[in-house]
Amino acid sequence: MASTLPLSLSQPPPSQTTEPSLHQSLRPAIKALQPELVAWRRYLHQRPELAFKEQLTASFVAEKLREWGIPHQTGIAETGIVAILEGSRPGPVLGIRADMDALPIQEENQVPYRSSHDGVMHACGHDGHTTIALGTARYLSQHPDFAGTVKIIFQPAEEGPGGAKPMIQAGVLDNPKVDAIIGLHVWNVLPVGTVGVRSGPFMAAAEFFHCQVLGKGGHGAIPQQTIDAVLVASQIVTTLQTIVARNINPLDTAVISVGSFHGGTAKNIIADTASLSGTVRYFNPELADKLPQRIEEIIAGVCACHGAKYELNYQRMYPATINDPTMAELVRSVATTVIETELGVVPECQTMAAEDMSFFLQQVPGCYFFLGSANAELGLDFPHHHPRFDFDETVLGLGVEIFVRCLEKFFAQAQRS
Known part of the structure; x- marks a missing residue:
């Protein structure tokens, strides 16, 4: 008030x-x-x-x-x-x-x-x-x-x-x-x-992303009929960390942090969707295009490996x-x-x-x-x-x-x- x-x-x-x-x-x-x-x-x-x-x-x-x-x-x-x-x-x-x-x-x-x-x-x-x-x-x-x-x-x-x-x-x-x-x-x-x-x-520059992984749900005891969105999203989270470790010059500084992860509704149901959100930080303006491009490449690649689809929203907030x-x-x-x-x-x-x-x-x-x-x-x-x-x-x-x-x-x- x-x-x-x-x-x-x-x-x-x-x-x-x-x-x-x-x-x-x-x-x-x-x-x-x-x-x-x-x-x-x-x-x-x-x-x-x-x-x-x-x-x-x-x-x-x-x-x-x-x-x-x-x-x-x-x-x-x-x-x-x-x-x-x-x-x-x-x-x-x-x-x-x-x-x-x-x-x-x-x-x-x-x-x-x-x-x-x-x-x-x-x-x-x-x-x-x-x-x-x-x-x-x-x-x-x-x-x-x-x-x-x-x-x-x-x-x-x-x-x-x-x-x-x-x-x-x-x-x-x-x-x-x-x-x-x-x-x-x-x-x-x-x-x-x-x-x-x-x-x-x-x-640093501040940028944000939100990714929705679209899989195929089903019974937890019959995984062969499903595309596990939680599994796919989990692999995306871990693979995103390779960007800073292996795609960025060690003399540059960057951070990719996933701060939010949501998926599933019950312990015996394989989720058909999962979502993750995070932030990207860097100092070097030359990374402004490289980082979001590499993030989407990884998301697309991991989803393709599992037959999943995705929706990605990438937001640029403030430059360095x-x-x-x-x-x-x-x-x-x-x-x-x-x-x-x-x-x-x-x-x-x-x-x-x-x-x-x-x-x-x-x-x-x-x-x-x-x-x-x-x-x-x-x-x-x-x-x-x-x-x-x-x-x-x-x-x-x-x-x-x-x-x-x-x-x-x-x-x-x-x-x-």
Whole structure:
């Protein structure tokens, strides 16, 4: 049930941690913003919304932008928003992307700001992404002394079916044309006070398949009269694993995982149908055609061996997220000036998880990076998409600081070139 609570905010409780070493590198104006960042994030966390239904979130973002006098456009790809902040001097255009949607998960955290929407939860940190982008907008509206334009993209539906592509199709990278783009993901795989970034493939492509095997059912005691769909589907599952083992260059990385298998209705009946579904992940775009082709060849071959038929539905979701080398180096160099912990900047960070930030990076050079957000001492280290996911809110100010320093360095480099 949708929340009807007002948009006004009371003063938040203090952030979960106030470890001094994580605040040293924050400029005073961003340090002062931290309590508001926590309040905004907790407000959004209490009101999670699923893909393309982020009306409350979008209303909150738009209200803040209006309050600060920031020009913006709403209703892009249904609930998306684009804010434009012009500096005091002309220059290139840098995009910042933040996703806004939540997940269909029932929250199990017992905190004052837990989800008030049954069965919906910010279990991946998008409430933090929206907050960091808002904080960046707030800071820039008060400190416009930069040579360029910042376009902040508040995107719906990252968790699926994907809001980046329709926003691009709606023209968010034009008028003014975006020259480069950055984005971040709070990341509970890394401890708070770290940044993960790399040049090139950063997150994997995500594709899905569903196969229905069509056999011939019959009595379990008379198998010669049947075509056992469960047997055929089982052989498909095991044979699919040979693709990565024997058809892919060992120096490439790919995963084919069957996550769902259904067949049969009774212990003494040979099933006439069986179904299996799975996901395909890879970094190298050259595998985009090879993998689905080989998957179908194996399914067709195994079915032919047994006289079965099949129906295959293959869905391409997100391409690989590939960082531009120049922009990745810019983020890395900035992160080293902000992060002052022992682990610091984690190089060559990668994951087989996927992100539709990839569509933006196909259009303009950019960099997507991870901002470590786990704090095991406070129990804030449950994984993403877990019903007890939460993160150390110290990262909110850190995220704003990194974004601001990235744009300052980006514009300064453009002035020198």
